[in-house]
Amino acid sequence: MGEKGKGWSLGLAALLGPAAFWLGVFFLLPLLLILAYSFGTSGIYGGLTLGFNPSNYLKVFDPLYLEITVRTLVIAFINTLLCLALGYPLAYFIALRGGRWKTALLILVMVPFWTSLLIRAYAWVVILGGNGIANRTLQFLGITDGPISLIFTPQAVLMGMVYSYLPFMILPLYATLERFDTSLKEAAHDLGAGRWHAFWRVTFPLSMPGVIAGSILVFIPSAGEFVIPNLLGGSQTVLLGNLIQQQFLNARDWAFGSALAVMLAVLLLGAIMFYVRRIGTEKLGGV
């Protein structure tokens, strides 16, 4: 083990074998399977014949489904921006102004982070529900006369997403800002840069690895999300995740469902690779 192995050996095969088997059979093979299915043809009664049928991918561009894809990407994008806008000040505060409360403040972010996403979405089901606190507050303030439908709207979905994914943004941002050398900002001040100028020209660019890592951690799951739109969006706000789920479990059109899943995976992994190439992997390594 001490010598640096080069090339394949029995020891290496023993170390790598179990993972190669498990990820090969239960991760890569299933992905290849739905790739094959996505070019198949679904029968009327749920069967599937393999072949080379591009119609499932063409169906994605049907205006009805294209609208869902666009809506998904827009919501995921707005969610990422909102998480960044809310998460950055907090991460900055904890990392650079936290002082001796740093650990406690960080743990306060981690509690919701480790708590089941379902419970956090449920909290908003209750708050935004017909007679919930949100509605009663609006009536109390005289803004509305009776209960209005706050839940089952795109805004409710967005609310649930920002709430659920905010910690995913804060933690990587904190990790980069924590290592930030404040003397760089002081140097900028000494050279005459104003507060905002110093922030946008020095602090923010240096925190880009955290911004990128946080954005990836928020954008990817929110683009594939189906629990939050299921609970808070109802039938009004169907996202790609819901559409895929419906194709597999209700409509039983596995060929179309596979095409949608493949498209989602390619879209998201493509976006990550694009970003990682631009920023360089070594910068992301520490986050």
Add this chain to the structure above:
Amino acid sequence: MRGRNSPGFVHKGVSRLPDRALLLMAALIYIFLYAPILVLMVFSFNEARSTQVWEGFSTRWYVALWNDQSVLDAFYNSLIVGGTSTIVATAIGTLTALALTRYRFRGKSFADSTIYAATVMPEIVVGVSLLAFFVAVGFGLGLTTIIIAHVAFNISFVTIVVRARLSGMDESIEEAAQDLGANPVTTFLRVTLPLILPGVMAGALLAFTLSFDDFVITFFVAGVGSSTLPLKIYSMIKFGVSPVINALSTVILVATMILILGGSRFFMGKEDR
């Protein structure tokens, strides 16, 4: 604009007002993070069946939760799935991390990419592809398929965490052990493993949490009679909002807080050494 000129005070003087604004924003964001959870907890003690209108204090929903056998069954299932998948994934992930840090070989970048791809692949894609796979090979859905799926996504997370620990390790200690006549297995058990144990523990903790909380992938690979806790919570919310869900959420939240506080003590203590 800048009141004081002595170097030590310049920045404090400059940033006093924004500091207040920053403090206010931070406080508001913490309120945003905790208010919904607190509302949830408060209404778990509601006398009435409502989760929205307060009618008095009661612990009846906790009694109802305790007597709900299906919740307990789901909890046991989650423990079985979490425990088994954590043990298997931690063992496999640790070996993989060793292979990736100690060896250079053909196909290494493919192995790296596969491990990272498994962590960033949207859960719904993993879920439906595993469902398609299990149906295609005729593997009946149940606890076994859930465990298989959880091991598959946990291997990558354990590998990444353990690898971070291994890459910071001094290899000459291992070489010294081998020079003194220890065989590779003894070297691993007596030298390497104790040194990377904090990393392995952290990986195992992460794996258990991810498994215990997972909903999406589990949703697709669970059979009819094999509900885990997240699946149970989901069906309870879908079936109808009730303070029992609030009580269950409160229990989970309190348990999470205790585990995090305990965990941070444990890991911080290690750092201090």
